[in-house]
Amino acid sequence: MAGWYVLDSTPLGSPEITALLVGIFWDVREVSLVSAIFAFACVFCLAMASVASIILRKQPQKALKAGTAITLTASLLGAAASVWALVSKFEDSYETLWSTALGPFTIGLDPLSSFFLLCVFLVGGLAALYGYGYVKNHPEILKTVLVWFPILLFSMALVVVSSDAMTFLLAWELMTLSSFLLVTADGERTSKPGLVYLLASQLGVVALFAMFAILATGAGSLHFDDMRSAGQPAIAGVVFLLGLLGFGTKAGFWPVHVWLPLAHPAAPSQVSAVMSGVMIKLGIYGLLRMLTFLGTPNYWWGVVLIMIGTMSGMGGIIQAMAQDDLKRILAYSSVENLGIVALGLGLGVLGLSANNNIVATLGFAGALLHVLNHGLYKGLLFQSAGVILGSVKDLNQTGGLIRQMPVTGYVFLTGSAAITGVPTLNGFISELLIFVGAFYGATLLPASQSLWAVAVVPILATLGGLTAVTFVKIFGTAFLGTPRSDYEAKDTVGTMKIALLIGVTLCFIIGIFPAPFVVLVKLGVTPLVSEVQIPQRFFDFLVRLPFVFIGLGAIFALLIFIRRRLLQNREVRAGETWACGYESVSPKMQYTAASFADPALSPAHFLLDARRDDRPAKGAFPKDISYELRLGDRVTNLLWKPAVDFILALSTRTEKLKRSDVRSYLILVLITLVSLLLWQAWVS
């Protein structure tokens, strides 16, 4: 029985993969509890890193070393333990012996939380490694990061392992608070984005409180197991919408994404990486967790999710294409990627509502894998952006960076390729899962719902294309061509480099050997889908994918070899990029970021509130040519600004009310008291 438990209980279909997965373990059944306890220990170890930093506060450099070492060890062991718990399908929860007014704190693991725990440890650990080098170069944020970064990781892990609403909400608030403090670490400049973020989060958490209140009333308990066994609540639709608002705010769904493009550029790079890579995904975790409480979903939930996914995807990527602040582009691209995740979720919900396990599994599994993948490559992108911004702030001033910072350049290229969904990289695999899910949905779902599944296909394809334009724009502007201004660019070194290279390796591993990871996410969706099912043919395809890639790589290598041979005895001239054969080239001749994106962007100007100011070339000897584009955000202008103005006006009125004396307060108290009592008397 050596380790064949997994094979017995999950119809993997491919003995090779199973052997690959469990070969290193002996009997997973026995070690599952150990691994879960180990994972919990690692979660709390993350908090210890912060404590260590506080103890060593007199020697910041030592504190940095100790904190990073603890975080790294905990992340590494915790990632291993959570994979173990996931593979062994560990599912149990434990409560504290003491109790608060609302009951004891409960932590537990099931496959879904194990998978997200893996994401937290993986992305968090890489970010901590990168952060060690980053913080060394930015002493002004040292203290904040030392204390609050481990707390952020800890609270994220706690959100994932908490098994009752109270622990969950506490961890959720701790997560918001610690990330807020990290966003505002860099002084005055960052306080406004931080406040917007905090307000948006609080808005979301109000919806969550309402949602959990409804669920807890139905279940008679705050414990997640009770909520699940209580079955579908009476107003499941309302619960779903509340959860969508609350978790969607964290996940950055359009149109509640407003905090993302503000908070990410303000935060230190490794914090952006963690926030964008994992923290916003916990919104997805919350949505999935909520779905486990709601029984068989209604099919319109799936439709809502697909619509939100479409809006987030399109809105996010179009904004990303329009921006010229590197981190803001990446933030908007996170909105887009969460849109893709929402599309996957929508498919999964459609599958669940039609009781079709294949579509449900593929949709949810695609969403989960995209969560992990996006965490990895967005981590890479944010972290390499941090390296670039260390040398030059303005994207429009860059150019030709790949010669000065080759490592960062190729890392960024890998990240861009992964986010675009280029095969051999991980982004391709998760989008492929969603695509395949959509195709299966088109054929297997009832007619009215299959239409929505079909709609996912062109949307995903369009998003892929627009993402390509966006990242070609960034990469072309920053790394290719010639510099547009004078600056000293320094490539990444030390732990930052190691973290980036590990990230690149992981992206390639998932991209080339997808089958084990698909098995992992398949295990991860078991709490959601009664009988997980990935079509055999598709899984066989994934198993054989490495051979395809190896074959393609061989062909590519052969082509390079042939090219070398052909060029061997000839003169090869290298010139400036964009020179097009001209002799004297100036940096001004290059495409700028804005002009590159313009053709793809101009149909979407109505979304962007764009104001163009063109003076195109006229005549034989044109003078005075310019192109200026000012951008706003329609969502902000049309939806949020009036809302904020209204609230401000209301609070100004209240302020006037405040400018009175003690006596008026007492009158208000008396009137309130008497009317409440009268109301109560009238009711009873």
Place this chain on the structure above:
Amino acid sequence: MTPSTDLLLLAVIGLNLFVATSSRLRARIRACALQGIALAALPIAVDGANVLTDGPGLHVALAVIATLVLKAGAIPYALTRAMYRSGVRREVEPFVSMHISLLLTAGLVGLAFYIGGAVLPRLPGTSPLGIPAGLSTLLVGLYLAMSAKTALSQVIGYLILENGVFIIGQMLLGEFPLVVELGVLLDVLVAAMLMAVLVVSGQEVTEFADLEDSRPSLVDDTSGGAR
């Protein structure tokens, strides 16, 4: 329950009306002290004199003594001293004339009787007057604090409000937990002392004692330089 409970509660209500209609501060303080005595006697009246010796006798005895010392002794004494030191003896030119005050407080008492019967649950065996009496004391206290023109009458209002809380607690729980009651008493004592000190300290006694004048200083930060 004995008839004396009802008598005590009626006395409390009567004292409420008296405080609301008398303009002399000294009389108000005395009425307050009397109310304190009535409250101290309340546990004994509710459960009979043996409550001091049986079961948790020490608890009750301690609460009774503490109530007596603080509500009928220390606080009225402090307030009287503050009154003499500040020189404000009367509630001059009240916001609401005494007649209307009487009508309003009577209305509040009526309201308390209407609501008290309908809203709050009564412990079996306690007086039907209990909840209405407590509620009316609370409401009248709030009204007094609200309509007070001098700081001293405001303190008296708060004291009466607290008496209302005491009665309601007594009636709802049967036996007010000692720790809670002592805590409340201590709070009230500290508050009363603090206000008494504030009323008399400094040269601008009348300025502070007259609540109307204290208003600009609470909100206008610009006036600080001019003084």
